[in-house]
């Protein structure tokens with residue numbers, strides 16, 4: 440679009456040596472594509488399997504189609520990518536930057552800042568100013584084409600922008616206006632409602648929803664094959680379900696379970712060939728333990744006891760015994776119990792008692808209330824609903 444193309448100005452002072460910027464340095468996020476093979480071995484899988492191109496990003500077809508259209512039309516508005524963690528916001532913008540600039544030019548053209556750093560907006564402003572005003576010293580190449588004029592814009596990625604104060608957001612608004620001539624901003628946040636309306640109105644918004652189980656499964660199965668993970672089919676099902684749309688969580692849990700299923704090696708012992716490593720099989724139980732989610736049998740026992748035992752003390756003892764033996768947190772028990780209760784066919788009054796009661800307890804637990812007292816409250820709420828049934 441012409442309003443983006445006309446006002447490019449890449450002249451300015453020579454690059455300053457003292458600013459630190461890198462497309463992928465923030466939060467230790469690095470692309471496996473740029474690393475030597477030996478280093479890849481010790482990489483967390485979330486980095487090793489981070490999408491390199493936009494085609495590698497799972498799910499979010501509509502968003503990817505629109506972003507691809509922007510590139511084809513030589514148009515790059517300011518972007519806001521928001522949504523829950525581990526859904527591919529950072530990966531998408533890095534893949535887009537790679538597509539626009541090519542790997543070799545990214546260092547010069549992309550500045551990634553973590554907006555929640557406590558360096559303050561003044562430092563951020565200074566970094567942006569220096570970055571935006573430095574001259575572009577590369578000749579287009581390495582994937583970027585000369586006719587592709589959006590490659591002339593610098594890209595500033597502001598991660599975790601929702602952690603910025605209101606004052607910082609106001610300052611950012613000004614900064615965005617000032618450097619629009621040769622710079623585009625991509626704001627990344629978990630919650631759009633924590634961003635000021637003034638910032639929101641300057642960006643084209645994309646909501647990254649939790650990934651579908653099918654999308655998570657495809658990558659998990661690929662990693663299982665490539666890393667020789669020994670895992671039961673049902674354990675993959677449990678992993679995909681318990682990840683709740685968070686791909687980072689799925690890969691981290693899989694890697695942790697794989698590591699714990701691999702026999703320990705002595706410090707100087709060389710790594711044996713893959714075929715000789717005797718790993719234990721990862722089971723559903725391993726996955727539940729690693730995620731620290733209550734095992735389905737434990738939840739079943741808790742729910743059955745709560746529904747069928749009028750003796751409140753006995754209910755409390757059952758929950759407390761399971762909490763101790765399985766190391767469960769009350770917050771996780773509440774979520775699991777609620778999931779089970781909502782599957783029951785009961786009248787509206789009972790269901791409202793359960794839902795409203797458990798929601799309140801969860802809120803209190805999140806605010807630091809005593810687990811012991813709140814465990815009693817769970818028993819009270821569920822039994823209260825059961826008593827209503829018999830009226």
Ligand SMILES: Nc1ncnc2c1ncn2[C@@H]1O[C@H](COP(=O)(O)OP(=O)(O)OP(=O)(O)O)[C@@H](O)[C@H]1O
Nearest residue numbers: 485488489496497524525526527528529530686687
């Ligand atoms: N849509 C996806 N397709 C493929 N891999 C993904 C996707 N989403 C997340 N991942 C995996 O999870 C890791 C974390 O993803 P990413 O950093 O893009 O998430 P994010 O949405 O930016 O999360 P946060 O809000 O916590 O910063 C990636 O390195 C990648 O391995």
